[in-house]
Amino acid sequence: MTTTAACIEAPSAGADLTKGTVTRRDLRPDDCLVEIRWSGICHSDIHTVNGDWPHDNFPMAPGHEIIGTVLDTGAEVTRYAVGDVVGIGCMVDSCGECASCTAGEENYCLNGMTGTYNSVDRHDGSITQGGYSTHIVCREDFLIRMPEVAGGLDGETMAAMTPLLCAGITTYSPLKHWGVGPGSRVAVVGMGGLGHVAVKIATALGAEVTVFSHGLSKEEDGLRFGASSYVATGGDAADTFHKAHADEFDLILNTVSAALPIHRYISMLAPDGTLVMLGLPPEGMNIRANQLTGRRRSVAGSNIGGIAETQEMIDFCAEHGITADIELVGADGVNDAYRRVLGSEVRYRAVIDAHTI
Numbered sequence: 001m002t003t004t005a006a007c008i009e010a011p012s013a014g015a016d017l018t019k020g021t022v023t024r025r026d027l028r029p030d031d032c033l034v035e036i037r038w039s040g041i042c043h044s045d046i047h048t049v050n051g052d053w054p055h056d057n058f059p060m061a062p063g064h065e066i067i068g069t070v071l072d073t074g075a076e077v078t079r080y081a082v083g084d085v086v087g088i089g090c091m092v093d094s095c096g097e098c099a100s101c102t103a104g105e106e107n108y109c110l111n112g113m114t115g116t117y118n119s120v121d122r123h124d125g126s127i128t129q130g131g132y133s134t135h136i137v138c139r140e141d142f143l144i145r146m147p148e149v150a151g152g153l154d155g156e157t158m159a160a161m162t163p164l165l166c167a168g169i170t171t172y173s174p175l176k177h178w179g180v181g182p183g184s185r186v187a188v189v190g191m192g193g194l195g196h197v198a199v200k201i202a203t204a205l206g207a208e209v210t211v212f213s214h215g216l217s218k219e220e221d222g223l224r225f226g227a228s229s230y231v232a233t234g235g236d237a238a239d240t241f242h243k244a245h246a247d248e249f250d251l252i253l254n255t256v257s258a259a260l261p262i263h264r265y266i267s268m269l270a271p272d273g274t275l276v277m278l279g280l281p282p283e284g285m286n287i288r289a290n291q292l293t294g295r296r297r298s299v300a301g302s303n304i305g306g307i308a309e310t311q312e313m314i315d316f317c318a319e320h321g322i323t324a325d326i327e328l329v330g331a332d333g334v335n336d337a338y339r340r341v342l343g344s345e346v347r348y349r350a351v352i353d354a355h356t357i
Contacts, residue, residue, distance in 0.1 A: 004023055008020070012058045025126070036066055038352070040350070042064065043257070065089065065131065067161065070086055087162075089165035090304050093114035160325070172313040173309055175201060184206070187265075201317070210227060241264070254277050256281075
């Protein structure tokens with residue numbers, strides 16, 4: 001039997017979000033029905049709602065940072081039971097057969113992973129609807145088991161773990177892939193929703209972390225999150241900030257979606273260092289090949305992580321007491337939260353209380 005769920009949806013590109021309903025499918029054999037408790041607001045939600053990216057389908061319920069409780073299970077579900085607290089991140093399906101999927105990297109599915117929202121369901125062709133809702137149906141293979149934490153499901157700790165299902169795995173995956181550990185020198189460019197989590201995780205992995213941010217307004221927070229130093233890149237420092245850090249970093253995570261003078265950041269890479277793009281600038285980048293060849297440097301990209309790695313990340317963060325710094329918002333405050341995210345006023349992620357939907 002299908003489930004009608006209340007939701008917060010965008011009726012059209014650029015429109016304010018409003019309350020509506022979505023229909024959740026009847027459970028397939030490997031599905032779980034989840035009652036949503038918390039749903040994070042990601043900057044990519046705002047891009048999608050505003051129609052900044054192609055292939056948007058409206059009306060749309062966004063949201064791919066989800067925590068809730070299993071309410072019902074399909075006949076073949078074996079790993080989860082009614083009452084289990086679970087998370088759902090940026091994807092809800094993949095082909096399961098290609099080289100990426102069989103390697104546990106469903107996020108790089110060669111046949112295209114199915115996004116949690118605004119994506120085509122590979123079984124029935126319907127458009128997926130996300131976590132700004134009271135309920136969602138998801139394959140058990142794409143659920144994350146959430147740990148027991150102080151305050152339980154309804155507590156602020158669990159709410160603050162919600163953004164980890166996107167921001168956490170987006171930063172954890174490249175840190176692990178490029179072997180960050182004790183003695184690693186890591187730079188984090190931008191300290192917003194992604195960047196502040198990157199600082200916490202890199203520090204917990206044992207790295208020496210430097211934050212590069214436009215101004216000094218977040219310096220105290222950056223040091224509190226574990227960074228050993230903080231560098232302002234704007235104003236009078238815009239043309240010179242990189243010079244004191246030439247050849248310094250093993251890994252630079254660029255979490256910024258705005259255009260940057262990328263050659264200055266490349267110059268700060270140590271030999272064999274890598275600059276990883278996590279943000280998605282709207283314009284192309286001008287890269288000077290001699291900056292790469294002279295030190296065997298690399299520029300790479302990374303996109304979330306596989307399900308097993310996401311579970312590993314959640315367990316790591318629980319062990320080290322890592323959560324996002326959040327602001328809780330009700331359903332009636334989501335449009336204002338969007339405006340505040342765009343104005344860099346939220347410190348550092350907004351999470352919707354789904355009980356208000």
